[in-house]
Amino acid sequence: LATDAAYLRFAGLARMDMIAATFGIAGVAAYSHWREGNLRRALLLSNCCVAACCMTHPMGGMFLFCLAALTLAYDRKRLQWREYALALAPYVVALVLWGVYIARDPAMFHSQFGGNVNGVLAEIGGTRRFDLLAHPLSAVRLEWRHRIASAYHRAYTPVLYVVALAVFSVQALRNRNKERLLLAFFALLCVGILTWFDGLKEPSYVLYYVPWLAAVLAVLSVDVARRSKPAATIAVVVLCGFIGAQQREFWRSSLRTTQMQQYLAAANYVKAKVGNHGSILGSAEICYDLGFRPELHDDLRLGYYTGRTPDLIVASARYENWLTLPAPDPARDFARNRLASEYKLTFQNAYYKIYERR
Secondary structure: OOOOHHHHHHHOOOOHHHHHHHHHHHHHHHHHHHOOOOHHHHHHHHHHHHHHHHHHOHHHHHHHHHHHHHHHHHHHHHOOHHHHHHHHHHHHHHHHHHHHHHHOOHHHHHHHHHHHHHHHHHHHHOOOOOHHHHOHHHHHHHHHHHHHHHHHOOOOOOHHHHHHHHHHHHHHHHHOOHHHHHHHHHHHHHHHHHHHOOOOOOHHHHHHOHHHHHHHHHHHHHHHHOOOHHHHHHHHHHHHHHHHHHHHHHHHHHOOOHHHHHHHHHHHHHHHHHOOOOOEEEOHHHHHHHOOOOOEEOOOOOOOOOOOOOOEEEEEHHHHHHHOOOOOOHHHHHHHHHHHHHEEEEEEOOOEEEEEEO
C-alpha cells in the first residue's frame, strides 16, 4: 500500500477522502485487535472511528457495512443490549452534533449538501452520481476507464489487483475460510458501491478500496510463496515488477513541474496586480500561494447568486469547462456575459486565464 502510485498521489491532495478512509480502516483494525480481549472497548473505539469516517465523507458508510459484517460474523452471540447501545453511542453523538451545526442555517445546509450530492463534476461533465444504476455494464466500463485508468494513468498497472481479487475470492469460497471471505467481501463491497453508485467517477475515490485490494494481493502473494521455492520466486518477481511500475509512474508524475510552474506564474501575476487587498473570484487552489483570506472566493457562477464583483477572476480549466457547457443555464449565461462585458483577459497560460475588471 505504501508503494501504490494512486494512493500516494491522492493522499497528498488535502481532500477529505484520505482522512475518511484512514478512520474507516482504523475502525476495522481496532475491532479486530481488541475484540477477543475486551469486546466493549473494541465496539466503542471501532465505532468511534467509523462514526468519524462517516462524518468526514459520506462514502465512509462503506466502512460501517464492513464493521457491521465483521462484528456479526465473529461476535453476534456475545452481543447484548449494552453492547448494541455502546456501538450506537458514537453515531448518536455525531448526529446530535451534526444537527446542532445544521440548525445554525438549515436552508444553507440543504442547498450546500444537496449540491454536493452530485458534486462539482456533475456541473462540469453533466453526469449525476446515481445515473449508472440503470446501466450496470456501462458502470463497470466507466469505472475502469474514468476512475482506475485516470488514477493510475495506465490501466495495466491495477490489472494485478483485479486478478488477485478474483483468485482470492474463488479460493475463499472453496475453502469456506471466514477471515478470507470477510476480506474478499470488504473489497468487493467497496468496489461494487463505487462502481454502481458513483456515476461521477472521481479518481481520488480509489482511496476507499485500494487498501482492501492491497491486503488481498499481499495475502495471496504469501499463499503462493509458501507453496514451493519456484512459486516464491515467481511471486517475488511479479511483486517487484508491480511495485517498480507503480513507483516509476509515481515519481514520473511527481517530478513533472509544468503545472506547478504555470500555477506559480498565475499566482505571482495576481499578487502583482492586487497584492493582499483586492477581491478575487477563482479556483480555490490559488489560496495556497495567496493565503486563505475573506477576499478570495471560489465561485463558478462568477457572482450570479452572491452579487460579488471582484477585481480579478482567476479561471482554471474547471471554470473554462463549465463556461463552455452547451446545456442552458441562467447562471452560465450570466457568467459568460459578465466576462464579455465587464472584464478583459490580461493573463493566460496552459492552466489559467485571468480576467481584470474594465
